[in-house]
Amino acid sequence: MPLIVMCGYPCSGKTRRAEELKEYFEQNTDRKVHIVGDGGLDVDRNTVYADSQKEKNIRSSLKAEVERKVNKDHIVILDSLNYIKGYRYELFCLIKHAQTPHCLVYCLTSDDESSTWNTNRDAAEQYTKDIFDALVLRFEAPDSRNRWDNPLFTILKDDTLPYEAISDALFKRKAPPANQSTQSQPLSSANFLYELDKITQEALMAVFNAQKTSVPGDLISVPGATEKISFLHIYIENLNVLNRMFHIKLTRNVNMAELRKLRRQFISYTKMHPTENSGQISNMFVQYLNKSLH
Template identity: 45%
Template sequence: MPFVLFCGLPASGKTLRVAELKTYIIEKYPDRNVNVVSDHSLGVNRNKVYAESREEKQVRGTLKSAVQRLLNKDDVVILDSLNYIKGFRYELYCVTKSCQTPQCVVWCDINPALAADWNTRRDSGEQYSSDILSGLVMRFEEPKPNNRWDSPLIVVQSDDRLPCKEICDAIFERKAPPPNHSTQSQPLSSTNFLHELDRVTQETLALQHTRPLTLSELQRQKRQFISYTKTHPVEDTSSLTSMFVQFLNSSLQ
């Protein structure tokens, strides 16, 4: 279930670091499976994808879906991609938060000139074109430790050893952030709570004669009350009628 997000400039050594972390976890935590999601696993043509914003957006969606599919209570999921857009990192944070799993962000921080040099040392089929690399360097949005979606943030310089123990402590020893209240599965106070809620609101609307109301207005008030009550369930369903009447009286004044 723990999630590790790697980010960094093109050719910053992320894939080598990911392989190192995977090996460490397998050795130290043999009961954990490690799943790596990456551009490589999707067969991404980097120069083609990162030249077209529409295709790049589709790839990000595919990466996110793959992470969501693999998250479970036992396995470790590592995402090996640029992850250079803070909005995308926030989306992934929301995914892990809703799953109630801890996450960690590892930033492979590297000088752009060194990244360009390392890029030239790759096989020709693995290289970013100079234009694509320059554009991605310009667009890279650095993670910041004060952003909750970038925290905890572990920064690794090009000549640093990967702090595998620190990463593992962050994902295995730290509690997951609580999910947003609105995204939790609300514990219904009784097995027929939703049925009772719908019945009571419908019957109350039929008896409400404070002033002439259109059907659409009545339905809108009903939907608003149901949405609120589903996230604030009550034990005593017999109180729903009075609650709805009070809601209508305050809303329709």
């Protein structure tokens, strides 16, 4: 179900707030609450944040864990720095895909305040001064004008969490609409990908092989296409509808590397915009070639 993203400087009270939210929702709802955070990964934070690749791996692990736990029945709280706006955008895309609301809880503290809390921790849990300073310097504060940071709840150290407002943001608000890049694609049939691959390969080979014995200006037949289209600004010379063969005229040879590149692009596009009629794939491919090779 909903996702709560914690955000703030190191040692800004995020974990305490996450626990308070967990307690509130467990007492006031019948939903299970999961806290996903750095602590569950059993890693040394100074080692991780001193190495950009290790830090990236940790973020990926946390995101994957959130994705596994987000569902219609549970509440997930991501208790981590979440200080990079690009990463928060990735999380926003994740909840769009899962079709669930989310909100951001920003634990706002000063550098000095968080630094003091850091030095008061057990030595094993402290950030080194260099790492702490670097994280504060790199911190990208959330902004409610960004859709991935909205709704945003900014909490000072002595504030009481606005539980009802957070609850309303999670349960009384519609999930952001999924777009084509985040939706699971509704393939029209179990054979769609097979047909897509087969038909485009046949069309590609027809164009390529015909060029071996043709000169610019000759007619080339492409299997399966029935629409009247132009290719490279050269118009139809003949259309054999009964044989479902479309004749086009080329003004230059197109090498295999170029054709394969266009085929890969077309397949990627068509997976995102599948047709209910596989018989239209050949027409669509020829149209795509027509536009791409203008």
